[in-house]
Amino acid sequence: MASDRVSTGTGTEGRDDLVVVPLRHWGRWVGAVVLLALLGALGWALAGAQIDYAAVPGFFTHEIMLRGLANTVVLAVVAQAGAIVLGVGIALLRRSANPVARWFAAGYVWLFRGLPVLLQILLWFNLALVFDTISIPMVLEVRTNMLITAFVAALLGLGLNESAYMAEIVRAGLNSVDHGQVEAAKAIGMTPATTLRRVVLPQAMRVIIPPTGNNFINMLKGTSMASVIGFLxxxxxxxxxxxxxxxxxxxxxxxxxWYMVVVSAASVGQHFLERAYGKGVAR
Structure with a gap:
């Protein structure tokens, strides 16, 4: 006589006396307790520290602090913008068919990426020790110590160092675009400049934006090195x-x-830029 139930070979079909035992993740609970204990200990230590927390809001809105904030943001934005422009140019030279251009770009990246940022700032700030004047024949002649102010020295040091990193970031983004896209653009008569602007860069931005945003956040914090030359x-x-x-x-x-405020604002901006350029691939 055929059975009304098909056996699956487990021997547990139809049994109502099985008890389901939930899996216990004891490691998670122990880890959570340890982290909460560490945070509690840190909070207890800070609460008992000899810090006048009531005075912090007053310093937060102090006139000198606000001037320092404005200078920090301006320096970071201008240095990053210049670095992006230079980085794109150097990246294009790295991809050039001209061997001299490629070697120049490689040497540029090697030099400015290899020297510490603080050293570059100090070198620019003390340029007057080497050159008394900076001149362009029949166009400009000015004393070096008047031209290379603390802001200019910080801008050159931060911007040129960042441009070397931006060159590699842009080059990686350009290389990520399939070469068939470029060939298709040529086939329909696009010029190299139009191909770069309308085909390559829009696709490369998905690769370029995330590290550029991270570098800008580092730039905001890196402006603190300008304090060694008296920049406010x-x-x-x-x-x-x-x-x-x-x-x-x-x-x-x-x-x-203030650093946390400006970094958080930059992080939000980076998020929206990534989302805007990732619409074609984001789920």
């Missing part, structure tokens, strides 16, 4: 305020809060 950015502003009231930690906490 957030760190230098905090030190100026603290030199009058000796509340060093309080002013540094105010500067730290």
């Amino acid at each position: 950015e957030l760190i230098h502003a905090a030190n100026n305020i603290a030199s009058h009231n000796l509340q060093i930690m309080e002013t540094l906490l105010a500067a730290a809060a």
